[in-house]
Amino acid sequence: MNSAALATPMPGAAAPQRQTLLEVDGLNAWYGSAHILFDVSLQVRRGEVVALMGRNGAGKSTTFKAIMGLLGRRQGKASFMGKSVMGLQPYEIARLGLGFVPEDRRIFTDLTVAENLDVGRQPARRWPDGSESLTWTPAALYALFPNLGAMQDRPGGNMSGGEQQMLTVARTLMGNPFLVLLDEPSEGMAPVIVEQIIGMILQLKARGASVLLSEQNMHLAELVSDRAYVLEKGQVKFAGSMDELAANEAVRRAYLSV
Template structure:
């Protein structure tokens, strides 16, 4: 997998202005605080990995960014606008896409029907240029496995196929930025490789992705930068190359 993907990784595109700027983000589950003054940003055309062991706060960060936690505070600016007070559906309508770790496909709906559930209107960047706008046919070309099972109910798909469907459904919302939670977790190696190719292809098209991941090898193949969480705190931030070279950080916060 490493040799195949490394040889096909595109040159990093010039990075644009930040799409997402998070400052002083705190979050709680009931009385238990999980995130502590988290700061991060994701620029246009960039893949950023949010890394850490299980329980570090990665998925909680995504839920807080989507407004899915009842108790949270801090600044969340997306596309230049503050959205901390917005409901989850309002954030999605503004172009923030979320691919949850637990997939949440509609098991009684077909692949095509699942995609239609995620459909939103085409989007344009503030300067008027067209953003990435997807149709089901484009997604079936992008995900050939889904194209071969358009009429199959979601409940009759493997875990890896459901993962692809969840990503495709999110893309039907034409997001400016995708929150991708643990794409390599619990799926077969061949699906992991396909997911890596998918992320690289999306990046080549100019997509921006914040990726939650604990697999350093996978993250290193697709990401430009990384933030490392431990107990809800950012313990390290830098390029993926710098993280790969920093054995002390890897041992302290990433190895089991």
């Protein structure tokens, strides 16, 4: 099947003009000598959820790691809130207000839930226009994730995988990010945890923050996302609204069906 025939241009003048937070243009990335990403370009604007979709191995996690400076070799352009992040270290990128929730849950197993949250704490942020951004506190996160509220003194190593995933998300939110890169949050998770993650995504969006969501679950993506990009073998094969992707059976069969 001709991939060019499946590609859909992003909506143009009909889309509301909002501040662009993340802009990636012609991003290439390698693991050693293996070329993984090929000229990936995408945008995330203020107050929207964008789904980065594709099968396992399509390059979704690699895209996130390349944006966050976690790969040794990458080329192209990536800017966050108008500032290039290509020459920055991961901690410098995080300090700008770009949060990253990795798929593999990197919590501190010897620290309690409360201590893990404290490690992620950063000062409250303000948008460039002077309006205050979403500010997260432990109390707000315990309300969002009741399971964590019930185990504030439990060491991270004594939690289930789903609970650890919630803690990873909550710790990232303690950094008060303008935008969160959320990598495969529903992978292997119980439905009740997925529901809480959906609620978190919608709350972020409602309060003006943004999410770039790496996901294979089409149903979850449809519930929360405004737009979507589809990756296959490290290349963008589709860019458009979530409604357009849901209606495009050819794209879904070619690049999302298992």
